[in-house]
Amino acid sequence: MAAAQRAHRPPVGEPVLDRAFRLLASFGPADRSLSLTSMSVRSDVPKSSALRIARQLVACGALERLEDGDFVVGLRLLEIASLAPRGHGLRETALPYMEDLHVATGQHVLLAVRDGSEAVLVERLSARGAARVLYRVGGRMPLHATGVGLCLLAHAPSSLQDHVMAGDLSLHPENRSLTPNQLRTTLAAVRRDGVAVASRPDPSPMTSVAAPILGPRDEVIAAISVVTPSADVDPIALRPAVTAVCRAISRAMRAG
């Protein structure tokens, strides 16, 4: 009997919004457009529900639908996201200074903020034709393995530092891992020097020099780094430029 039961469990009863965001989250850099079923399986939302919700999202402008039926992230989201103080808000005042740094050095320039135990790349100016792009705007990167990451981590609450130490400290390109003590030493150096220097040998040897941007109450709210081929210049030579620009941005934020 029970077996034949129609059951019809509309069950688990999961917050509506969660599902919607899971659908949105199923997109990725490699999959900018997805079919309904792809979204459905990736976000683990039944097909019928996925369709219904996706349609509502289209109505809101959060998604757009192509002629072939596939879904794409919509412009409306950009519109709203551009109001995020820690995103485009920050970017707006920082960008001109980043450009200065960009033309002065001719290298990649990165702007990132911390979100939980990761760094989010808010803006990136790429050296023309230079080495492959490592991270994309809107993407996340580990705190322990990048210049901006180290910078943000060094000035984060110690509870978070502990949490990161306890986590995964592997360095991706090379196949080794940091020990918590190595990291602790590095962070101390970052705090002392006011800049973070990180190197990465892999695809091509790159070195990044990062400095923090301070908010109104002298708390670290973001970090900027210049990423150069290690062979190109002495990274130390970049230190004055990066710190100077970061101080300028910090001042501009206060004024803004």
Add this chain to the structure above:
Amino acid sequence: MAAAQRAHRPPVGEPVLDRAFRLLASFGPADRSLSLTSMSVRSDVPKSSALRIARQLVACGALERLEDGDFVVGLRLLEIASLAPRGHGLRETALPYMEDLHVATGQHVLLAVRDGSEAVLVERLSARGAARVLYRVGGRMPLHATGVGLCLLAHAPSSLQDHVMAGDLSLHPENRSLTPNQLRTTLAAVRRDGVAVASRPDPSPMTSVAAPILGPRDEVIAAISVVTPSADVDPIALRPAVTAVCRAISRAMRAG
């Protein structure tokens, strides 16, 4: 009886997601952080519901909450929005070329796409210290009144052109309006010349020269313009630069 009824109407029965997006939409350039009640009244969602939904949005990362209890648009939204093909996707390939144009001319450079009967500003490089900023990234602007707008409108489906003609054709700074015929003539010229030129006398006389970016099937998917103080240079002199850059981007998109 009925009178004493607690009623308790959970009534209108409005799609959940709509409310959530109305809450998000209540933010604006001038109000990057809002209190619960502000959001509640702006989006016309009862306070209790607003709180419940806002909390869920915080859980999803779409909103963040400051120490003082105010809400702000969250980073997660930037993360997702950065996957919008017509937003950051387009931006990613266009930005280097825009920079070229920026340093070559020393003027504002704008990148916009059409969304319905408006243009959305996807990227903006500002001339340092130059005239006040007219539009912000993620903001919307009318199709009939700006260089990029005219460019996008000229190549839009005629049904949309008609719709715009029937709508509001006022020019904001100066207090006059276009007639549909004036606009029609302008659009014809834009299609003929391959560039759109728009002037705006108000805060300070500015002229913008815009050209279209073409997609894989030669449809217009975006437009780029250079905005200069009218007195500075003969706008016509910018035409080759703008068109050349737009063709380069179109080609890069195809290759991409």
Add this chain to the structure above:
DNA sequence: CAGGGGTGTTCCAATGAGTGGCACAATTCG
């Protein structure tokens, strides 16, 4: 320091929006 207006917050009964399995149509594929 009682009082008033302003927050954000918790509570709760009533109900309709959301649910997802199933069946169907239109493709594409082998």
Add this chain to the structure above:
DNA sequence: CGAATTGTGCCACTCATTGGAACACCCCTG
């Protein structure tokens, strides 16, 4: 031309969603 996979419509069941009322707080101001 079946077989598999797509997007879609249907619909009875029910639980997440609903919003008014009451509460706990600040801030002011009189």
